[in-house]
Amino acid sequence: MKLQQLILGTCLCLLTACTNGHKTGTIAHRGFWNTDGSAQNSIASLVKADSIGCYGSELDVWMTNDGQLVVNHDHIFKGVEIQEADSRTCTSLVLDNGEALPTLQQYLAKAQSLDVRLIIELKSHKTPLRETEAAQKVVDMVHEMGLDDRVEYIAFSQHATREFIRLAPEGTPVYYLNGDLTPQELKAMGCTGPDYHLGVFKKHPEWIAECHDLGMKVNVWTVNNADDMRWMLEHGVDYITTDEPVLLETIKGGL
Ligand code: MG
Numbered sequence: 001m002k003l004q005q006l007i008l009g010t011c012l013c014l015l016t017a018c019t020n021g022h023k024t025g026t027i028a029h030r031g032f033w034n035t036d037g038s039a040q041n042s043i044a045s046l047v048k049a050d051s052i053g054c055y056g057s058e059l060d061v062w063m064t065n066d067g068q069l070v071v072n073h074d075h076i077f078k079g080v081e082i083q084e085a086d087s088r089t090c091t092s093l094v095l096d097n098g099e100a101l102p103t104l105q106q107y108l109a110k111a112q113s114l115d116v117r118l119i120i121e122l123k124s125h126k127t128p129l130r131e132t133e134a135a136q137k138v139v140d141m142v143h144e145m146g147l148d149d150r151v152e153y154i155a156f157s158q159h160a161t162r163e164f165i166r167l168a169p170e171g172t173p174v175y176y177l178n179g180d181l182t183p184q185e186l187k188a189m190g191c192t193g194p195d196y197h198l199g200v201f202k203k204h205p206e207w208i209a210e211c212h213d214l215g216m217k218v219n220v221w222t223v224n225n226a227d228d229m230r231w232m233l234e235h236g237v238d239y240i241t242t243d244e245p246v247l248l249e250t251i252k253g254g255l
Contacts, residue, residue, distance in 0.1 A: 024233055025055030026248050027119055027241040029222050030073055032057070034243050039097035041071045043110050050116035054245050056152065058119040061104055063134035064090055069104035069141065075123070077101070083125055104138065108145045117150050119241075121177070122164070124157040135163040148172070154195050154219075165190045175219055183210040193238075195219035198228055201235070208235050226251060 031045020032038060032052060038045045041059055049057035060073040068087035075081065078093050093101040111118055120138060125131045135153075142151050152173035153164040158181075164174045175195035176186060186194055193216035194200075194207070201208060201220055211218050221241035223229050229251050232240050242248050 024237060024252065025239040026245050026252070027056040027058050027219070027239050028054045028245045029058050029241045029243050031059065032245055035246075037097055039095040039099065041073055041102070042095045042097050042099045043102050043107060044097055044099060046107065046110060046116070047114065049245065050114040052245060052249065054116055055239065056117040056119040058121060058154075058241055059107060060121045060123055061134070061138060062090075062123050063125065063130060063137065067133070067137070069134065069137055071102045071104055071107050073123075083123075083130070104141060105145075108141065108147055111147060111150065112145060117152060118147065119152050119154060121154045122157070122160045124155070124160065128159045131157055131160040132163050135160055135167055139164070139167045143169070152192070158189075161191065162189065173217070175217075177221075183207050183214055183216065186211075187214045187216060191216065193217040193219065195221060195239075195241070197221060198223050198232065201232070201237070205235055208237060212236070223248070 028049035030040040032048035033040040033045040035048060038048050046057050059071050062070055062072060062082040064070055064082060064087040065084055066086045070087060070090045072082060080089055080093060082090055091101050091103060095101060122134055122138060125134060142148060148169050153168060154175045154177050155161045156177045161174060161176045173192040175193055176191050177195050179196045179200040193211050198220050208218050217238040219239040219241060220232055220237050223232055223240050223242050224244050226247060229240065229248050240248055
């Protein structure tokens with residue numbers, strides 16, 4: 001009897017892990033850049049994330065000093081402080097794969113021919129006013145390009161997060177990145193859920209179930225090693241943001 005219970009228990013555990021593994025979406029952090037011919041936040045990284053079947057491809061957006069939206073992670077990229085420079089200066093910068101630093105419009109135009117979802121991070125700008133202006137422009141551009149149903153928004157800034165919740169069409173997922181709000185606080189804010197550093201969930205594993213109980217989704221960044229990936233899958237997070245999407249897909253497939 002004990003052996004039967006053990007076998008049944010093991011099967012149930014495997015089934016749970018399997019189910020969790022398959023439902024967890026892979027998000028390529030700054031696109032799928034860790035591969036030949038790619039670079040962080042390049043258009044190639046978006047195409048490559050799509051080509052391996054990722055749920056989403058994350059990108060970072062800044063607004064330049066002349067009000068244009070460009071895609072890059074760094075506050076200062078190749079000596080240029082993006083939010084203090086004009087768009088011409090920014091788009092003349094060259095990424096490590098030889099592409100010019102893309103505008104958001106170029107990025108979205110390529111996305112129109114792909115299936116992968118766009119996880120758009122608005123970087124924290126110098127004033128709340130700049131963040132409001134940038135968030136409005138991002139939401140408008142996404143709408144004009146027919147991509148309302150393909151985007152999710154993320155931000156470290158509470159102000160920017162609140163602005164996306166206010167400005168994006170109802171039902172658009174909006175996650176908060178900074179790790180300092182509880183599930184209850186995120187729910188009250190109107191967030192879809194947390195998109196927190198993996199260390200936050202290691203410290204508060206109970207937050208994952210708490211979010212689910214509140215009807216929210218859970219995303220986690222940036223999970224790059226196999227042990228952490230397995231921990232997150234076993235704890236049933238909904239999305240994993242990673243620089244190693246192929247490794248994650250392999251682990252999910254092997255569960
Ligand atoms: Mg980012």
